[in-house]
Structure formats: C-alpha cells, structure tokens
Amino acid sequence: MVEGSVAVTVPADGRSSAGWSVRVAAVGRTRAGERVLDGFDLTVAVGEIVAIVGPSGCGATTALRVIAGLERADTGTVSIADGLSTAAVFAHTAVPRFGRVGEAVAIVSRRAGHPDPDARARELCGLLGLSDPEAATHRLARGDRRRVLLARALASEARILLLDDPLDGLQNYERAVLRDRLVEHLRDRRITAVWVTRETSEAAAVADRIAVMVRGRIAASGSPEDLFRHMGDPAVAAVLGPVSTVPGIVEDVTVDVWGQDVPLAEAGPDGHCEVIVRPDQVVLVGPTEPGVDAVVQETRFLGNMRLTQVRAQDGSVVQIEHSVEDRVAPQAPVRIALATSAVTVRPLG
Template sequence: MTTADTHPRSLPRTSDNALLAEAGEGTRVQFRGIVKDYGTTRVLHGVDLDIAPGEFVSLLGPSGCGKTTALRVLAGLENATGGSVFVGGKDVSGVPTNKRDIGMVFQSYSLFPHLRVLENTAFGLRRRGVGKTDAARRAADALDLVGLGHLGDRYPHQLSGGQQQRVALARALVTEPRVLLLDEPLSALDAKVRVQLRDEIRRIQLRLGITTVFVTHDQEEALAVSDRIAVMNAGRIEQIGTPEELYLRPSSADVAAFVGVSSLVPGVVRGSSVEVWGTTLPLQAEAPEGAVEVFLRPENVRLVGTGEAGVDAVVQESTFLGSFRRTLVRTADGSLVRVQHPAAERVEFDEAVRIALAPIPVLTRPVG
C-alpha cells in the first residue's frame, strides 16, 4: 500500500487488543464513472466519489435514489455496468466480494441462531483458516471493542436488538478489513438505542481509523456522524460536503429540501435579493427575477411581539424538544412555517402570533 492510499492516525494501541494494534491506517476508496443498469432501467448514472483514507462518508438520500446499489457495487455484490471501483489504489471491479477485504453490516443482524455470540463473531476468521484459539481471542477483542465482552457465551435470541447489531459490527471488524460498509444498520432499532449505537459506531470508527461508508435515509444520522455526506437523488450525487456545508450552503433546492427541515414560502426575486412578506433577504445563489418559492430554516424564523415588525400567523402545533421548541404556524397567505424558539416561549394551538425573518442568505426555486 502506498502513502497515497493510506493515512496514518495517532490512535491508542494496546498489546492485548489485536484490532487496536492494527489501527492507524485507512484505505482510499474511489468510484469512477460508476453506471448500473437493471435491464433497461439505469439506477446509477456515472457516479464519481473519492473517499479519503480513514474517512467516514455517508450516502444519504430517499428510497430508490441508488445509495444501496452503490454500496453493493463497492462490496462486489453487484457488478457495475460501467466504470471502475478502486480500493487502496487497486481496481477491484473484477475482484469477488470475499477478496476485497471489506467488512459489512446490514439492517438485518444475520446472526446464526445456533451459535453463541463468540462463535458468531469468530465465524469469518474460522472460514479464513484462523485457528480456533486465535480466532476466539480475536473475537473476544472485537466484542470488548463494542462493549459485549461479557456476553460471549449467550445465544442471539438472548440479546436485545441493539446488542445483536453490536455483535454484527464486531463480526465485521474482527477480520480487520480495510473498509467498513454499513447499510441502514440502525433502522430496525428503537430511537434511543439507535442514537446510542450510532454514536458508538462513530467512536469505534475514529478509534480504529477505518474507512467507512454508511448508507442511510435518515439525515439526522448522517449529519451526526459523518466527515462528509454525499446526497444522492435519482442515481446521481447532487452534492458532497461536510455536514455544515450541506446544511448551511446546499448547492440546490433539492439538497436544501432533503437536508434539514425547511419551509417553502412565496417570494419575489429582484436583483440579488428576494422579498418575502415585505422583508428583503439576500440570495444564496443567483435566481431569475420574478415569483419563486423560498426555503426557510426553522432557526431563521423567530417569534416577535405584537408591536414589532413581522407578519401575522396562527399556531398550528408546537413541539417541546428539550432545550427548544419547534412550532408550526400558518400565515395569512396559507404558508406553513416552522419556527425554532426557546422552550420557555410557550404558545398554544390557534394562538395568534407574529413572526420575523432573519437576514440570512436563502435558496429559492421557480414556482411550479
């Protein structure tokens, strides 16, 4: 492996943990013009993506956008119709899955019900010819890494869903793969466990420095754990960037609509600004003059007093979210607008309020 294909990291190393002892390098992954057809239907349209060694990249998009197909092409579970996949600088397009040195975790745990947790974790090692004693030791290390070292003698049915997915993660890591692929691994879990395991996956990924590709349709998951996010739509990457870039500077209306929460309200573009309810807002990107729909983030709208400049609205619902509230209001023109405000500012259903807009650059899209 050349220095262009690996990225050294300063990570903890222990003599009794094989996984951590091998930590410190990641592997570059590249998609070059990947096309995938199913019969006459094209699901990937020339996808290009360069993932740095040790980077955590999420493929984010709605169902049917091609994100799982892209992951399966990388894993070798699907053959690309055109283009090439490179892992560590080597074209692996014709290499079978079991020769690509890739670990995978799926939505379904796929654990063997008749094998104990330690045996499930060691299964891949045993298939590779690793001796029973060495495989058991390495499996125990992997289970320790995911916090399940004390449950090695249990069977899968004796574990919770979150614990079973941790075993699946340990099984994927125990072979010390160059790349880790995660295909919607959290969607079958309840909300609290999903957040806990999401954070645990990120912690382990940073600790090992392993290049990771994470497929999800949940924008909150992607924003929380990713170094970069590739937003996909209709078999193409619409935009790739850091979570902050995607949220604050989406490149298109489609990305703005999918990443984060937005309200669409009427406006009129005049020159380099757009007027919304008498307030002039700067444009984030050039737009033709005339009537448009304007994307407003909840945090760009605030509740104001009756004597302040703003627009009248009526509360439709208000949700308490701990440190803040998110309230949906309806303006006189029928627009539904989400407002994020301090939890102490309580409002009631059907209450008359006023809202004002912060002078933050916004995106627009043509009407209709």
C-alpha cells in the same frame, strides 16, 4: 466470511498511495427494467467517513452492494485502492445461527490473523455493548444481532467498511451511544467508511461528508454544515429535512424576506426568488418586531421542542421549531421572522 470482504494484504499503516480508498465513476445499474443507478459517482478519501442519505428507493443500498462486489454494474467503474480490504454490513446480513457471540466474532478475527483473536473478540464485544459474549447467537434480539454484525466487520480488520443503516433496530439512546463509539473507533484507526442512513441527523453526527442521493445519483455532497447552509436544489433540501419556500427579492448580496434584509449564502441574480428555509431558521417574535403576521394552523409537542405550522400573511406556509414554553393554539395570530445568518434562494423566471 464477512459479507463483501476481500482477502488482500493491508499496508502496515493502512494508507493508500493514491490518497483515496474508493472511487466510483459513472456507474449505472438497471434491475427489472428500472434504472436504479444512473451516473453514480463517488470518491472517498483514506480515513474519510461519507454518509449517503436519500429518499426511499434512491438506490443507496444498491450503490453499496455494487461497491462491495455483490452486484455487477451495467456501466461505469468501481475501484478499490491497492492493498485495502473491505467488509460490509447490510440490512439482511445474517448472524451465524449456532454458537456463541464471542465465538462468532473471534472466528473472523482469527481469519484476519490477529495474534489473540479471543482477546480481540472480547474487546469488540465490550466496545459495541455486547455484555454477554457467551450468549447464544440464535437467541439475540434484533439490536444485538446488529452489534454482532458490526463486531464481525471490525474483527476482519478491513480498511474500508460499507455500512447499510448499521444502527437499525436499536433504541434512540442505545443508537446514539453505539454510533459515537463506532465513529470514535473508525477515526482512531483511520478506517474509511461509506455509511448509508435514512436519518439526516445521524449522517450529520457521523460524517466528514454527506452525499445526498436522488434518483440513482449523487445530487449534492459536502460537509454537513455546508450542505445544510446551501440547499439550492429543492430535491436536496427535501432530503435534508422539512423545508418551506417563501417569496423574496434579491438585491446584490441580500434578499428581502418579510421586510428583513438577510444575507445570501451564495450570490445570485437580482429579482424575485423563492427563499428556502428550515424550521430552525424561523422564530416567533413580538408584535412590534420586524417580520410578518401569520396564523397558526397546527402545533405538535415533540418532547424537547414544539413544531408549529403557520400561514404567513403573504400566503406562504412554514414550519417553526420553538421552545415548549412558547405555547400557541390553532388559529391564534402570531408574528414570525427569519433568524439566520444566511439563506439559500432559487431565482424565479
């Protein structure tokens, strides 16, 4: 049995007449005196891929386990649309210890009623990069065990997949290849997925919508582009990546930052504010260009770019992503500016 699977009849086209596959409302869950989920709400449309990201301990895995029926919610409701089956892959889901890879996948396909389970198993092994279906499952490396778990979940022909960090244990290149293959398969078959990940870049690459989870509830959700462009909540911004705040003054639909008039992502009240900026929104500029003087505090080489931290003349500390060709040294004077079409601000006072 695939962990979290529900044996129900699936409509021929995999559609739900309700338009949604999963609906979670006001779910609360307390464990050992700690409130793990606190008003957790989530609705996932048919065929939609929703990625949940959040800091360690935010409750994302618990939310997934509640949706899968592996933990009981103290309050609230969890609804799965009629006729839709689920399959789940969790971090500690075990691969069958005895037998062969192909057999481990084919047995699930057979239970799902596939007319040729062995052929389906070979297809899924090829899709997910399991080059040797005859390999013994108990000898598999960690990354290949994850591939087998994913293959078994797909073999169940479930219309809803609940995935807890499904690419964990894979190297970067393998992870990217498997991610793209898996997402293509989900989209081709209009399979709904709730995908928990610690990597915001992975969430942005796979999801139609990202849900940011903070302290047991969804703090913000939207398309990847919308979320990264509108980071008004500092807690949400911190989840989506390193951010800095710099002083600014809002006037009408622009904000004055370092002598630059920058459009606002969302209109706000006039007056002093904090501007939330990501490292990719700040650039090094020439000494006579608009911006502000700064001093380099530290710089790191990250392979395809450098990440440099500077202290601006106004006292704000910001990080900058820039080309490896732009070499700077600690204590060196530089000039920085905002290079973005719109920013998010937080009013002061």
